Amino acid sequence: MSNIVVVAEVRAGKLKRPSLEAVAAGLQLAAQNGGKVIAVAVGSGLDAAGADLQKSGAHQVVLIDAPGFANFSGDAYARIVTEQCKKHAPAAVLMAHTAMGKDLLPRVAAALDAGLVTDVVAVGFQGGKFTAQKPVFAGKATLHVQATRSPFLATLRPNNFEAKSGGPATIEKIAAEAGNLLSVVKEVIAAAQDRVPLQEAKVVVAGGRGLKDPEQFKILEGLAAAFGPGVAAVGASRAVVDAGWRPHREQVGQTGKVVSPTLYFAIGISGAIQHLAGMRTARTIVAINKDADAPIFKVADYGIVGDAFEIVPALTKAIAALTASK
Amino acid sequence: MDIVVCVKRVPTTDTPIKIAADGKSFDPTGVKFELNAYDEFALEQALRIKEQLNAGSVTVVTLGPKAAEKELRDALARGADKAVLLSTEQWVSDSWACAQALHSWLKTVKCDVVLCGKQAVDADNNQLPSRLAAMLGFGCVTEVAKLTLENGTFTAERDIEGAREVLTCKAPAVLSCNKGLNEPRRASLKGIMAAKAKPYSEVPAQLPEPAMAIVSLTLPPARAAGRILGTGADAVPALIAALRNEAKAL
Structure with a gap:
């Protein structure tokens, strides 16, 4: 058999x-x-x-x-x-x-x-x-x-x-019984209902040091939310996780998670080799970065050069309109 | 508690990988190596448990090449008591074979807790810790992000998809460590001096043929060059159009 x-x-x-x-x-x-x-x-x-x-x-x-x-x-x-x-x-x-x-x-x-x-x-x-x-x-x-x-x-x-x-x-x-357990789950603390796990998300909106401040990740959360509930997750570069801006569960790359979403946004992420390793199998990659020479543009399908604080809100508006029309 | 920490010497994460002439392994020429990042958390946690209990020992073991002496000496300098090299010059990517070699050595030592990184960032297997636990008949929690020890019971937290699990587990146990568990210490000058006098041994690894034989190691296809759609918010409509019509991603 x-x-x-x-x-x-x-x-x-x-x-x-x-x-x-x-x-x-x-x-x-x-x-x-x-x-x-x-x-x-x-x-x-x-x-x-x-x-x-x-x-x-x-x-x-x-x-x-x-x-x-x-x-x-x-x-x-x-x-x-x-x-x-x-x-x-x-x-x-x-x-x-x-x-x-x-x-x-x-x-x-x-x-x-x-x-x-x-x-x-x-x-x-x-x-x-x-x-x-x-x-x-x-x-x-x-x-x-x-x-x-x-x-x-x-x-x-x-x-x-x-x-x-x-x-x-x-x-x-x-029929079966669990029997004696060597390790026992005491509690499962669910994350916020609307948060989709990074590796299951169809869309990942990831940010890096280019966002300058942990507070600025709010604009990425806004972009992720614009796709509607259960579609997009926020990711982070190693630099911002190591700096304590974002939790490790959001880190994309080597020593973080490897993701293959349909759509990946790299915002303010320069594209260190260990980060590229974690997202290069995404179907479509969009990079938004101030530095036109950033390595991220070498793997991105589409790029916009410029200030994330100007581009992301405009993008969020456009995506939200599309989501609403569906 | 006698603690064994399993570690691996791996290429640094900023290393581009090149394929060796045999087509089955990576070319080590010009590659810098370091202690696997997740193993740093395992070692640190072992030292903290020993400090908390003010008793026991920390033994660090690796299956690796003679050159891994550098990483083992560093672990001794940080505070491990003893280091063991199970030596092989092969790149070990098969967890079944690796577990056989480690298990046959573990049977010869006194050990209450095995700490490992959740995975080595070369083969990225993420299977040795729970495999080893099953072989040893130990309890096991994988990908531990928070750990406390009270009255002989570990309370561990780990992230699963969309939630965090809180578990308890008693020794003997295997715990695999994730990033965020602790802030690993560096070796002090005093530690480096003390490490020179600590027990260091080397034995040939009892390594069987792999259960998953390597056929080849290849580089992924390069992504086709993309294009810059413009500058600033004015480029957003062009991006939306490309994502909808070309990439069919919206």
Whole structure:
């Protein structure tokens, strides 16, 4: 058998979008190696997420639904997922490269004594072997690997595989208990409702030292808000994070986050090599900078030279008008 | 608490990467190296735990080339008690193999807590800490951005997508450290002098063949040159038009 297990991520009863992309990657591999895609979700109150997974194109959905799994626990989830992997003997196990995926899949890999390639942007199956591509050095280079051990495990970078639909898949519910936990989630403090996570944002509005003052980031927040709720996130260069203007979770680049939004605005960011590494895979890049010679203009699709305090408000007005007309 | 800090010597973040002649690794010619940025937070946190408890030890270990002695000596100068080099001249990008080598060494030492950077900024794997925890049967919290220790229990905070998680975990544990956890100290002159007398050992790494064999290392395609649409706010309409009609981004 050459099944593909996809570990789906459910937070507060909601299926996370990158999990649908992981199913799509699983379908691509299944088409090449002839297996079935089995989507496995662990959590509490999984009915809605299970229904979404049934329509994801997966052939089979397995839900492990118990109150003890309401919060993510690396060790408890790993035990359950490992059991499912042993049961279905998959050729490959996939999951999204999210905070949960990064924590969970290495534990499963350890339990299966298997290799794992993380933050993958392309997968394949050639000559009986799984292959993957992943950015290294924060995207300054791409590593191409071939699995030598089985099963093949991978976490997939969000926004790189297009979600599919299909089904409805068969669904199976399995009883389990969380048991003793080595690490316990005490609290999950949600960010402001309207704030979209940087790596999931379709649009990133990033600022740097050119903004001169932490207060000036308000104009970037205004531009981000102009796209409407849940579309744009604010990002920051390392310089302004190190200066304490912005929190680290907003940092784009090496030692921060690597993002691939549809649209990236670099405002007052000169374009240090470690920053470019973190945003060069954005589909469209717009740079706004006073210095016409700033390296950021070498990677930007479109540039405007000039004062951000003059340009950004005008841009915000235009975007807000477009958003309102939609 | 006996603490082991896993560190890696990596190219500095302002280094452009060039591909070596074998097409499978980076060309180290002219490349400057440093202690992986996230490992700095792990080392600092280890020193703070030892200071808080006023007991225990901090051992820093790396899987790397002989040249990594420089980063290890620096860690000793900052306050680590002992340094171990598991030596290999290969660039290790495979976490399965790396975990085997570290695990076989860890089994030989007394260790209550393992601190790591969340990822090394060369291979960017972000998988060794929780993999190692599972192999050791230790508790684990990854990407820790805030950490306190009280009555033998760690309380850790970490950022997840759109929220912050607060967790508790007891030793034995593996904790992986994110930026923002602390402000790493630099070595003092006194520390540098003291480091010379501290235990430093080197053993060949027990490194198996990788689970993910490298086929090639390539550079990403260069982005096509863009264009400057104009100067100041007057260029905004041209930008909107380009984003709508050309890039189809709006």
